[in-house]
Amino acid sequence: MKIFIDQGHNPQNPNAGAEANGVREQDVTYAVGIELAELLRSNPFFDVRLSRNSPTEQLGTSNATSLAARVNAANSWGADYFISLHCNASANTSASGSEVYVYSESSPAYPLGEDILVGLHNYTGLPNRGMRINPSLYVLRRTNMPALLVEMGYLTNPIDAELLSTDPRSFARGIYNGLLTYFQLI
Numbered sequence: 001m002k003i004f005i006d007q008g009h010n011p012q013n014p015n016a017g018a019e020a021n022g023v024r025e026q027d028v029t030y031a032v033g034i035e036l037a038e039l040l041r042s043n044p045f046f047d048v049r050l051s052r053n054s055p056t057e058q059l060g061t062s063n064a065t066s067l068a069a070r071v072n073a074a075n076s077w078g079a080d081y082f083i084s085l086h087c088n089a090s091a092n093t094s095a096s097g098s099e100v101y102v103y104s105e106s107s108p109a110y111p112l113g114e115d116i117l118v119g120l121h122n123y124t125g126l127p128n129r130g131m132r133i134n135p136s137l138y139v140l141r142r143t144n145m146p147a148l149l150v151e152m153g154y155l156t157n158p159i160d161a162e163l164l165s166t167d168p169r170s171f172a173r174g175i176y177n178g179l180l181t182y183f184q185l186i
Contacts, residue, residue: 001183003040004079006051006070006139007033008086008149010058015066018089021161028164029085030055032152035172036085045185049077067138075144081112082147083175084139087164088154096157097127101134101149109146116150116178123174124163126153150175 009017009026017025033050040046051059051070060066074082088099098120100113113131121128129151134140140147152171153160164171180186 001045002047002049002078002080003179004049004051004074004077004082004145005033005036005040006074006082006084008084010052010060010066011056012058014061015059015063018087018155020089020155021158023087023155023161023165025087025089025155027055028087028152028155028168031168032085032171032175035169036083036175039172039176040179043180043185045183046179049073049079068142071139071142075142079143079145081109082139082143082145083116084147084149086149086151088151089156090154091156093156093158095154096160097121097129098124098153099129099132099151101132101137101140101151103133103135103137103140103147105131105133107146109148112146112178112182113148113150115182116148116175119176119178119181120150120152120171120174123170123177124153124167126160126163 007029
């Protein structure tokens with residue numbers, strides 16, 4: 001099973017991520033992606049590729065080309081599933097938890113997202129904010145395989161931000177366990 005992990009955003013602009021509470025989204029997504037790839041590689045059922053293979057790797061020269069580079073890499077590899085890692089932000093600093101975006105409810109990504117959300121909640125203790133449909137997101141509409149965009153937690157919430165920055169392994173473990181549940185490997 002070929003899993004493409006997109007560590008959302010570049011280390012610097014163009015397409016840098018959100019920042020709050022001293023934590024940068026692009027650093028968290030990179031760290032969680034590395035941990036998740038390590039877990040997947042330990043299981044012979046999975047083959048994995050990452051969008052960013054070093055913390056300084058830049059993809060594209062604009063937002064559009066950065067997104068295209070991620071999608072094109074997954075499409076050309078022939079990935080079976082595309083998982084884009086992100087951190088949320090809100091003006092409401094009490095907003096907390098994980099949510100998953102997919103292209104449509106009929107996509108195989110939808111039940112996978114549900115399993116990932118349960119895994120994230122079980123490993124991080126953060127609230128499961130549920131599944132969301134958003135066919136306008138580039139990485140969901142331009143991939144040739146089922147795709148998910150995982151908002152792991154809120155950088156604008158001090159508790160979420162602390163956990164995201166200090167314990168990327170729990171987020172990776174939660175996503176990994178969601179994959180194991182979905183593919184009936186546990």
